[in-house]
Amino acid sequence: MSTLEIKDLHASVTTEDGPKEILRGVNLTVRAGETHAIMGPNGSGKSTLAYAIAGHPKYEITSGEVLLDGENVLDMTVDERARAGLFLAMQYPVEVPGVSMANFLRSAATAVRGEAPKLRTWVKEVKGAMNDLDIDPDFADRSVNEGFSGGEKKRHEVLQLALLKPKIAVLDETDSGLDVDALRVVSEGVNRYREGGETGVVLITHYTRILQYIKPDHVHVFAAGRVVESGGPELADDLEKNGYERFVRAAGAAV
Amino acid sequence: MTEVVSGLAPELKGAKRGSGIVPEASAGERFQSTDVEAFEVPGGREENWRFTPMKRLRGLHDGTAMFAGTAAVSVTETDGVTVETVGRDDSRVGQAGIPADRVAAAAWSAFREATVVTLDGTPEPVTVTVDGPGAGESAALHLQLRTTPHTEATVVLVQRGSGVLADNLEVVLADGSRLNLVVTDEWADDAVHVAAHHLSIGRDATLRAIAVSLGGDLVRVSPTVRYAGPGGDAELLGLGFADAGQHLEQRLLVDHAVPNCKSNVLYKNALQGVKGTTNAHTVWIGDVLIRAAAENTETFEFNRNLVLTEHARADSVPNLEIETGEIAGAGHASATGRFDDEQLFYLQSRGIPEDVARRLVVRGFFGEILQRLPTPELRERLEAAIEAELAIAGA
Numbered sequence: 001m002s003t004l005e006i007k008d009l010h011a012s013v014t015t016e017d018g019p020k021e022i023l024r025g026v027n028l029t030v031r032a033g034e035t036h037a038i039m040g041p042n043g044s045g046k047s048t049l050a051y052a053i054a055g056h057p058k059y060e061i062t063s064g065e066v067l068l069d070g071e072n073v074l075d076m077t078v079d080e081r082a083r084a085g086l087f088l089a090m091q092y093p094v095e096v097p098g099v100s101m102a103n104f105l106r107s108a109a110t111a112v113r114g115e116a117p118k119l120r121t122w123v124k125e126v127k128g129a130m131n132d133l134d135i136d137p138d139f140a141d142r143s144v145n146e147g148f149s150g151g152e153k154k155r156h157e158v159l160q161l162a163l164l165k166p167k168i169a170v171l172d173e174t175d176s177g178l179d180v181d182a183l184r185v186v187s188e189g190v191n192r193y194r195e196g197g198e199t200g201v202v203l204i205t206h207y208t209r210i211l212q213y214i215k216p217d218h219v220h221v222f223a224a225g226r227v228v229e230s231g232g233p234e235l236a237d238d239l240e241k242n243g244y245e246r247f248v249r250a251a252g253a254a255v
Numbered sequence: 256m257t258e259v260v261s262g263l264a265p266e267l268k269g270a271k272r273g274s275g276i277v278p279e280a281s282a283g284e285r286f287q288s289t290d291v292e293a294f295e296v297p298g299g300r301e302e303n304w305r306f307t308p309m310k311r312l313r314g315l316h317d318g319t320a321m322f323a324g325t326a327a328v329s330v331t332e333t334d335g336v337t338v339e340t341v342g343r344d345d346s347r348v349g350q351a352g353i354p355a356d357r358v359a360a361a362a363w364s365a366f367r368e369a370t371v372v373t374l375d376g377t378p379e380p381v382t383v384t385v386d387g388p389g390a391g392e393s394a395a396l397h398l399q400l401r402t403t404p405h406t407e408a409t410v411v412l413v414q415r416g417s418g419v420l421a422d423n424l425e426v427v428l429a430d431g432s433r434l435n436l437v438v439t440d441e442w443a444d445d446a447v448h449v450a451a452h453h454l455s456i457g458r459d460a461t462l463r464a465i466a467v468s469l470g471g472d473l474v475r476v477s478p479t480v481r482y483a484g485p486g487g488d489a490e491l492l493g494l495g496f497a498d499a500g501q502h503l504e505q506r507l508l509v510d511h512a513v514p515n516c517k518s519n520v521l522y523k524n525a526l527q528g529v530k531g532t533t534n535a536h537t538v539w540i541g542d543v544l545i546r547a548a549a550e551n552t553e554t555f556e557f558n559r560n561l562v563l564t565e566h567a568r569a570d571s572v573p574n575l576e577i578e579t580g581e582i583a584g585a586g587h588a589s590a591t592g593r594f595d596d597e598q599l600f601y602l603q604s605r606g607i608p609e610d611v612a613r614r615l616v617v618r619g620f621f622g623e624i625l626q627r628l629p630t631p632e633l634r635e636r637l638e639a640a641i642e643a644e645l646a647i648a649g650a
Contacts, residue, residue, distance in 0.1 A: 054604050057596060082606035094601035097592060098561075098619030104602070107615055111606035143619070144601075160605060 001032040002069050002085060002167035004053075004200060009064035011052045019060065022048045024225035026064070030168060033197040037211055037236060038204045040222030041244040046204045047091060049222070050172040054088040055081050068168065083112055085167030089157035089174050096144035101156070102126070104144045105163060112164050129162045133189050150177040158189035169193065170202040175210035187213030208240045224251035285355040285508075291318075291364040294357035303356055306538040306570055308502055311473045313393065313419045313447050315358045322365040322395040324388025326420050330370075335378030335408075339371045347371060347399060351425035352453030352479055359451035359477070362421035365395035372410075374402045374434070380409040380630060387416030387446055396422035402432035402460075409435040409629045415470070417443040425453045428460035430484065435629045436464045441640065442471035449475045456516070458484025465628060466522075468495035468503045469640055475504040485515040493522035494624045494637075496644045497537045499529035499566065504538040509556070511549035518543065520556035523624055525617055527645070528566025535567040545577045545585060553583040560591040561620045563613065614645060 011023040022045045030036050040046045052059045053066055055078040066073040073081055096104070105126060110116045117125070130137060133155045145153050154174055161169055171190065175183055191214060194201050203214060211219075211233070219235040220227045221244070228247050229235065288294065296317045299309040304316075314320040330338045341348065348369050354360040372383065388394035400410055406429065414420075428434055440448060448471055456462055460483075468474050480489045495503045509518040520541055528535040539558040560569035573587040594616050602612035621641065628634040 054600075056600055077609075078600060078603035079606050079608045082604055088604055090601070090604075094597045096598045096601065096616065096619075098622070099602075099615050100619065103615065103619065104605075107607050107611060108602075108605035111608065111611070164605065 001198065002200060003032070004030040004086075004168045004202075005065070005067040006053070007065040007067070009049075009052065009066060010062045011048060011059045012062055013048070013059055021062070022059070022225055023052060026226050028202075028220065028227060030200040030202055032167065032200050034218065035194060035201040035203060035214065035216045036218045036220060037216035038202060038220050038222050038227075039206070039208070039236065039239055041248055042206065044222045045225040046222045047172050050088055050170045050202075050204055053086065053170055054078065079111065082164075082166075087161060087164060087166035087169040089154075089161060089169065089171040091173040091176060093145045093153040093157055095146045097146050099144050100141055101144055102140040105160065108160065109163055126163065129159055132162070132192065133159055134185050135159060151179065151182040154178060154182070154186055155189075158186050158193075161193050162189060165193070166199065168200045168202070170204065172204045173206060174203075175205055175207065183210060184213060190214050208236050211236050221247050223247045226251075287353050287355045288360055289349065289353050289363045291357060291360040294360055297357055303506070307475060307504060308473065311447065311502065312358070312449070315361060315393070315419065315421050315447070315449055318361070320361070320393040320419060320421070322361075322393050322421075324392030324394040324418060326388050326394040326396045326418075326422070327386045328370045328396070328398060329384045330372055331382045333379045333381065335374060335376040335406075336381050337373040337375070339373070340368045341371055342368060343397075345369065345371070347401070347427070348397070349425075351399070351427045351455035352481060354423065354451055355479070356451070356477065358421050358449045359423055362395040362423055362449075362451075363397070365421075366397040369397035369399060371399045371401065374400065374406050374408040374410070376403075377407050380411065383410060383412045385412070385414045385420075387414075387420055387442065388418040390417040390445055393419035393421075396420060398422065399425040399427065400434070400436070401425075401427040402429045402434055404429045404431050404457075406432040406434075408433070410437070411629075411633060412436070412438045413441060414439060414448065415441045415443075417445050419447045421449045423451050423453065425455070426462065427455045428457045428462055430458040430460060432457060433461040434463070436462065437467065437628060437633065438464070439467040439469070439637070440471055440474045440476070441467075441469050442474065444470070444472060446471040447473045450477070452476065452478035454478060454480045454489065456480060456482045456487035456489050459486035461488045463490045463627075464492065465624065466491070466493040466505070467637055468493070468505070469637075469644060471501065473502045475502075475506070477506040478508075480507075480509040480518060482511065482513045482516045485513050487513075487516040489517070490519045491521075492624050492627060493524075494621055495522070495524040495537055496641055497524065497526045497535040497567070498644055499527070499535055500533040502536045502538075506538075506540040507556070508542045508544070509554065511543070511545045511552045511554065513548060514550040514552070516549065516552055518554045518556075521624070522557075523559045523561070523621060524569060525561045525563060525620060526567035526569055527563040529564070530566055532566065536570075537568075538570045539572070539589075541573045541587065543575045543585070543587065545575075545579060545582060547578040550579055550581040551583050552585065554585045556587045558589045559620075561617070562591060562593045563617070610645075614642065617641065617645060
């Protein structure tokens with residue numbers, strides 16, 4: 001059973017005017033079997049948190065720790081983090097022309113599993129996972145994310161989640177830009193991934209809509225670069241009714 | 256040189272004829288000669304030399320290369336393959352075309368004997384190997400590949416070794432014949448190679464050519480396609496990998512002067528530079544000319560470049576001239592993309608190590624060319640060579 005611990009994490013991004021601090025002391029612990037929703041207004045730094053955990057080179061960690069089962073994730077390269085069991089479903093998945101989805105998925109599975117999956121079972125596995133997400137089999141031959149619609153990209157992020165089976169998955173606004181049908185399909189995919197109770201999910205979202213499909217155990221409000229309030233699912237209902245206004249004001253006063 | 260020009264509008268009366276370089280009105284009007292002295296020594300600002308680092312040509316362009324060395328040619332002879340060594344007076348020499356620049360003319364003026372390989376029937380794949388003259392040496396070479404009518408053949412021309420080589424390669428396809436031709440530049444790091452390819456496509460003949468540029472310090476290849484009769488079909492594919500300091504230049508001209516012919520050009524280059532060294536540089540010039548007589552022509556040319564790192568430069572100049580409206584189709588395109596940090600991050604975030612990520616992208620990029628190589632052995636060898644190129648600068 002895995003645990004992701006984020007302790008007093010500070011991160012900044014380089015701008016023309018010098019480094020700008022975006023994460024200002026994030027504390028969060030996610031255990032296997034738990035789903036944490038992180039909600040916050042635009043610009044609060046919640047996507048930065050996702051990228052910082054994954055190791056995007058744009059963000060510099062200035063202090064704090066991220067531990068996966070006690071191991072310091074921040075000492076690892078991006079690919080080592082993924083092989084250690086972290087996964088980031090991106091808000092804007094990147095197009096990689098020339099690399100077919102099939103080749104990409106197999107290379108990723110080979111890297112994460114430590115050996116190339118057996119071809120016969122692999123083909124079946126991929127077909128099944130694509131079918132679960134209503135993805136046309138033709139997509140296997142297309143270049144990674146190239147020319148995919150927003151919804152197609154999100155389905156493929158969840159497809160990777162299903163095939164790579166990480167210990168902890170961070171989903172960065174996986175719901176944004178999805179119509180209701182796509183949201184349902186994607187949510188079902190996430191629920192299948194977490195149904196064994198051995199994986200942890202961090203669900204970053206701006207809207208409460210996806211929480212009707214993916215029920216969180218914990219809800220955190222993120223503002224001005226840190227978690228400013230934590231609670232149960234009822235906190236999401238409060239946000240739905242009253243918005244982020246009071247948190248933004250309180251966080252602004254604290255800064 | 257400076258006579259008064261007559262017949263001008265009144266306000267231009269008294270204008271003198273210019274003494275500068277007259278721009279070529281059309282790619283098809285290139286000056287051609289087998290005599291090196293008929294060409295001015297290029298200074299590097301001329302249109303057809305402006306991308307080439309003249310200082311690295313080792314004197315091929317200015318008469319200081321002595322051509323005292325020898326580039327050995329060997330041919331695997333099987334049934335249906337005839338190899339002859341002939342003098343420049345042989346009537347077949349020049350049948351596919353003659354030089355359009357000074358280096359090609361220098362090679363033509365300097366070669367001592369030409370090698371003519373005639374393919375007849377359906378011979379087994381033939382390998383022709385050219386070995387460079389060796390470090391510090393320069394050589395001129397003349398090679399002709401020709402088919403008899405309705406022959407179907409495959410030729411792999413491997414060019415390797417050290418030194419400086421200028422050559423003319425003639426390909427003469429007889430009516431109804433079909434040639435799969437692979438030409439590889441697999442030179443050592445010091446080598447300089449400047450080649451003119453004269454490709455003559457007979458009536459209803461088909462050329463499937465793949466040019467692979469991997470090694471060498473400076474490699475400049477100028478293929479010219481001409482159709483000797485209607486119904487000809489030429490496919491020119493290219494694959495280049497330029498690493499730090501390498502200059503790879505491809506200058507193509509497809510001259511459609513007869514009706515009902517096809518041409519399809521696809522060249523793909525990857526570039527990988529290293530900080531603190533000369534840029535990796537590729538140059539692709541794709542000229543297609545459809546003359547008034549060339550009705551029902553179908554042509555497409557495409558250049559794609561993949562820039563893998565900083566310190567790399569890809570120049571790409573597609574150019575299509577159409578003198579008739581009666582064509583089946585004509586198009587050209589060029590696209591240069593960068594393998595960027597975001598793509599690398601995405602692949603790595605799925606557990607794929609950086610070197611594997613780079614390989615995935617390059618393999619994917621070259622895949623459509625590599626899969627058309629005629630034999631699995633060649634495909635494997637060139638794939639391995641590309642992986643080796645990646646490993647050099649991948650550190």
